[in-house]
Amino acid sequence: MDGRIAGITLRRAWRSVADLVLPRVCVVCGRQLLLSEEHICTVCEAGLPRTFFSSLRDNPMARAFNALVDRELGWAQGESKAPCPELDAPSGARSVPATQPYGYATALLFYRGDSPYKNIPMGLKYGRGLGEGRHFARMLGRDLAASPLFADVDAVIPVPLHRARRWRRGYNQAEVVARGIAEGVSQVASGNGPLVFTGILKRVRRTKTQTRLHSGDRYANVKSAFVADARKLKAVSHILLVDDVFTTGATLLACERALRAGLAEVFGPDAASKVRISVATLSFVG
Numbered sequence: 001m002d003g004r005i006a007g008i009t010l011r012r013a014w015r016s017v018a019d020l021v022l023p024r025v026c027v028v029c030g031r032q033l034l035l036s037e038e039h040i041c042t043v044c045e046a047g048l049p050r051t052f053f054s055s056l057r058d059n060p061m062a063r064a065f066n067a068l069v070d071r072e073l074g075w076a077q078g079e080s081k082a083p084c085p086e087l088d089a090p091s092g093a094r095s096v097p098a099t100q101p102y103g104y105a106t107a108l109l110f111y112r113g114d115s116p117y118k119n120i121p122m123g124l125k126y127g128r129g130l131g132e133g134r135h136f137a138r139m140l141g142r143d144l145a146a147s148p149l150f151a152d153v154d155a156v157i158p159v160p161l162h163r164a165r166r167w168r169r170g171y172n173q174a175e176v177v178a179r180g181i182a183e184g185v186s187q188v189a190s191g192n193g194p195l196v197f198t199g200i201l202k203r204v205r206r207t208k209t210q211t212r213l214h215s216g217d218r219y220a221n222v223k224s225a226f227v228a229d230a231r232k233l234k235a236v237s238h239i240l241l242v243d244d245v246f247t248t249g250a251t252l253l254a255c256e257r258a259l260r261a262g263l264a265e266v267f268g269p270d271a272a273s274k275v276r277i278s279v280a281t282l283s284f285v286g
């Protein structure tokens with residue numbers, strides 16, 4: 001018996017004992033899990049509302065995200081496009097590249113408030129499901145590894161929390177998703193998968209919780225909340241920005257702007273304009 005099989009056998013034996021003491025249940029339906037199941041039962045897993053966006057260049061999330069970026073760039077370049085009141089200034093006052101590659105976008109699941117599948121993102125956000133979150137993020141990572149769109153991702157960057165909120169919560173849910181994605185990629189792709197960078201983006205201003213804000217106020221709330229120190233991103237060509245949920249895309253836009261400005265500051269606008277910045281989340285409110 002090689003070490004890996006012995007490890008799996010030992011893990012299953014331990015799990016069967018642990019299940020007797022504290023039965024594990026499906027995150028979606030609450031039914032007790034079988035020994036072979038992890039976090040979700042086979043029936044609920046078969047019904048997961050997957051988006052399958054990973055293989056689609058053009059999908060609702062990519063359209064929403066790129067429309068936000070386009071509007072922001074249009075305003076920054078002084079083009080004839082009417083400025084959007086909620087997008088009234090780029091993050092930070094640093095130079096912003098004039099053109100840039102299309103950002104791909106994907107999420108594992110569609111989010112619906114009346115669906116029991118919302119337990120997956122909600123559990124991660126509100127304190128219970130770190131193991132669950134990582135499990136489903138690995139699933140997304142395996143999707144990414146199978147997609148030619150994301151094959152060249154060489155840096156994964158989670159949306160940061162302000163350090164006060166990070167301290168109160170004890171973890172950053174976006175970082176849990178980012179690490180799960182990188183693990184999922186490395187399970188499928190040869191090599192170690194993309195690196196996760198947690199010190200690049202910083203949230204320098206505390207912001208109100210986005211969930212209570214009208215969609216028009218969300219970008220105003222997070223604009224200028226982030227800065228990026230891009231020195232460690234030398235030779236990076238495709239960044240994957242990661243959050244737990246995509247609602248209006250305002251937070252991801254603010255992070256994209258800050259990253260782009262940080263790249264321009266360190267490597268110059270030309271080099272910065274060649275970097276692709278894509279986005280991935282566990283769920284998409286579509």
Ligand SMILES: [Zn+2]
Nearest residue numbers: 026029041044
């Ligand atoms: Zn279930």
